[in-house]
Amino acid sequence: MSCKTKSYDIKDLKLSSKGKLRIEWADNQMPVLETIRNRFKKEKPLDGVRLSACLHVTTETANLMRTLKDGGADVVLSASNPLSTQDDVAASLVEDYEIPVFAIKGEDNDTYYKHINSAIDHKPQITMDDGADVISTLHSDKPEQTKDVYGRTEETTIGVIRLNSMAEQKVLKYPIIAVNDAKTKHLFDNRYGTGQSTIDGILRATNILFSGKTVVVFGYGMCGRGVATRAKGMGANVIVIEIEPLNALQAVMDGFRVMTSIEAAKVGDVFITVTGDIHVLRKEHFEMMPDGAILANSGHFDVELDIPSLEKMSKSKRRIRDFVDEYTLKSGKKIYLLGEGRLINLAAAEGHPASVMDMSFANQALAAEFIYKNHNELEKKVYTVPEDIDKEIARLKLESMDISIEKLTPEQEKYLSSWEIGT
Ligand SMILES: NC(=O)c1ccc[n+]([C@@H]2O[C@H](COP(=O)([O-])OP(=O)(O)OC[C@H]3O[C@@H](n4cnc5c(N)ncnc54)[C@H](O)[C@@H]3O)[C@@H](O)[C@H]2O)c1
Secondary structure (H helix, E strand, O other): OEEOOEEOEOOOHHHHHHHHHHHHHHHHOOHHHHHHHHHHHHHOOOOOOEEEEEEOOOHHHHHHHHHHHHOOOEEEEEEOOOOOOOHHHHHHHHHOOOOOEEOOOOOOHHHHHHHHHHHHOOOOOEEEEOOOHHHHHHHHHOHHHHHHOOEEEEOOHHHHHHHHHHHHOOOOOOOEEEHHHOHHHHHHHHHHHHHHHHHHHHHHHHOOOOOOOEEEEEOOOHHHHHHHHHHHHOOOEEEEEOOOHHHHHHHHHOOOEEOOHHHHHHHOOEEEEOOOOOOOEOHHHHHHOOOOEEEEEOOOOHHHEOHHHHHHHEEEEEEEEOOEEEEEEOOOOEEEEEHHHOOHHHHOOOOOOHHHHHHHHHHHHHHHHHHHHHOOOOOOOEEEOOHHHHHHHHHHHHHHOOOOOOOOOHHHHHHHOOOOOOO
């Protein structure tokens, strides 16, 4: 299919009017991105740059794409997860904003990679990833194209972990800006965004009462903290599983029970993984779990749950509700898997609220501008977002909330930069 001159692949163009209204609704909650967009419209800092983004196709991403296009970039978008695409948003981006999209909710693995390849065929000079799928496809399948890339941005923790290991092995072929590592990204998006939207996804999929349930959260990083705190706030008894002593200790001091995964498997009602690790829940856990246990993952990849083992242990499986698969084990016990083990906040809900994505995507837009301006000087390594960009985003967010903060007096400035004054 083609939109004006460009090709695209989405579910149904007729969904565009609903998508447009939802994009506008999200835009109301994204004042920082709007400020950047207004500047981009005037200054065109990305004039003529070919940019391929591989992000969750949501209303918030749509507003980022609009911002980049208004900044002069020639943008295309593919999905960063087969289940997270909002088909109405994809339709509106094509129909109303003339931005080519390659994404269909529920697409199979082949289509998912076909779509990523369509984004790569755009011959991008800047790429944006959420989970490093474009960069790994480019590096392994089309290495000759990497020489044309000025740089790229990465949205999530697991992507940054992979890129750091590519940099260490010296296989990285262009510079990266780790948007995830900006303070205005991970301290807010991962914590408050994933925290709220993971619970939202579980509730939309199941409509269970959290109050009184035993909820086991795997990982007490930024996402895990958000999930655990929100589950506790809803009246759940929360258990945290960690491998890092420091994070485990913080969980204890924040008032959570901390134990091993095997102990927790025996008593949990709802199990939520947010570690970025593999097979965090596996056969030995499924064997221990009470009848009716619910499993959800909000970490980037579905490998956090060992689904092949669950399949092997089961004598039957049926879809009992949208996003809920009931596995009946050979013992007769039932285990419920939500959203096929994929990011539950994006599969069954709408991902992070726009207000928090406002800061994450402000980072993306400014990081793209930074790459374009500085690409001649940047080396083939992973950079964090420059501190002045991070601080400016925090300042703009506070301003949009009509919050003024304290300023140092000249006396305080002098005092804080001196060492002579003692008791
Ligand atoms: N759902 C979303 O929308 C969303 C948003 C942001 C990040 N993510 C993803 O969520 C995951 C976690 O992100 P984060 O920012 O919290 O990372 P993080 O590094 O801050 O935290 C991960 C934590 O998991 C712990 N961990 C690792 N293996 C473990 C295991 N086997 N058992 C128990 N704990 C273990 C680590 O020690 C660490 O404390 C990543 O995959 C990230 O890409 C998802």
